[in-house]
Amino acid sequence: MRTIALDRTVLAYDDVGPDHGAPLLLVHGHPFDRSMWAPQLRRFGGERRVLVPDLRGYGASRGAVAEWAAFADDLAALLDGLRVPRVVVAGLSMGGQIALELWARHPHRVAGLLLADTTAAGETAVSRAARRDQAARLLREGMDPYAVDALYLMVSPDAPPAVASHVLEMMRAADPAGAAAAQRARADRPDRRPDLAGITVPTVVVVGGEDTYTPVADARRIADGVPGAELVVVDGAAHLPNLERPDAFDAAVARLLDRVDAP
Template sequence: MNTITTDRTTLTFDDAGPDAGVPLLLVHGHPFDRSMWRPQLARFSARRRVIVPDLRGYGASPGAAPAWPALADDLIDLLDALRLPRAVVAGLSMGGQIALDLHARYPQRVAGLLLADTTAAGETPESRAARLAQAARLVDEGMDPYAVEMLYRMVSPAAPAAVAEHVLAMMRATDPRRAAAAQRARADRPDRTADLASIGVPTVVVVGRDDDLTPVAEAAVMAGRVPGADLIIVDGAAHLPNLENPAAFDAAVERLLERVGEP
């Protein structure tokens, strides 16, 4: 585990693998932490550098997101501190939305994109209100009711028990006030749909076949708007295919890395 303090915040992160080629930056979703990427860290750090941060306010990273842009800015600060000019960026769910924001605002820092179980669309008035209501609920009730309610939407009911237990533990361990701050910030994120056509780096869109939070149809539309993007549907998975079916998810990452053309 590593910790770095920038002008804006302090981030805890894993940094493993040989410093060869473009590194892989893995961005977790809400309300999780960097441990959701354990299978991918173990696999891909065997031959390349893999950077896996806890986002601000999640896991061991302190603070709370003051506004949506801060989450991508934090990742750029991390790359700067590590003296990494570019990275292949893989984000899941909220992490995918952060990856899109990072590419839109810092395109020269992104060598490739993997967008997993996510959406480029902004919030509607109804979904924004629901996100703000969820933030208030987290503050009032804590994480446990939300975690129990969401578990079998995050993973399939057929997911291995160890996977479900890990996901539930991550959700329960998240600080509810910090998670609420991120949700309030997320409620105001911009719509990135129009930016998809201008993505000029290799891109792979991944979605669990049973994901009802960001369904296959929505992923297909997003992939269709990114020039040359691949769409990969992962069987036996809902919203967290990297944990539910890591072999298939890792094959999608391998495909992206092959397209980027780095060792």
């Protein structure tokens, strides 16, 4: 693990692999940390540079965001600090929403997008209130009750025991204050559906076939909105196909990287 001091925070991150092809930036979801990308770090870290940060308020990155845009701006500042001009960005769930925010705010930094188990739609009045209620619950009860309730929505009941254990451990270890701040920030995030038609970089949309948080229909709407996007449905996986079915997920990442690297 490395750390980097930015203007507004200190981020923990992994930085592995050779400078060959487009670097890959992996953006985790809520309430996880950079260890959710362990299979992808093993798969791609030997062939190209892979950057895997803990988002502000998660994992070893302390603090909390004050507004939604901070997540994307932190990633742009990380790239500045590491002198990395452009990356292929793969984000899952909240990480996918952050990847879209990075494209919207810093499009020159994005060479390709993989949007996994996510939605581009903004919040409704009902979902906005639910996020704020969840933030209050996390501060009141801590992470354990949420983690137990959410586990078999994050992964399928047939997930390998080691995967389920890892996911539960990540959720339980999350900082309630950081996770709550993220949920409050997400409640106010913009609707990015109008931006989809303007995405000009190679894009892949991935979704677990059993995902109930962001179902296949949500992924299809993103893929239909982005010119030339590929849609990949991973059978036998719920909200975390990169952990439940890493071979299928990694194949989608590899195809995206080949498109970006092609002359």
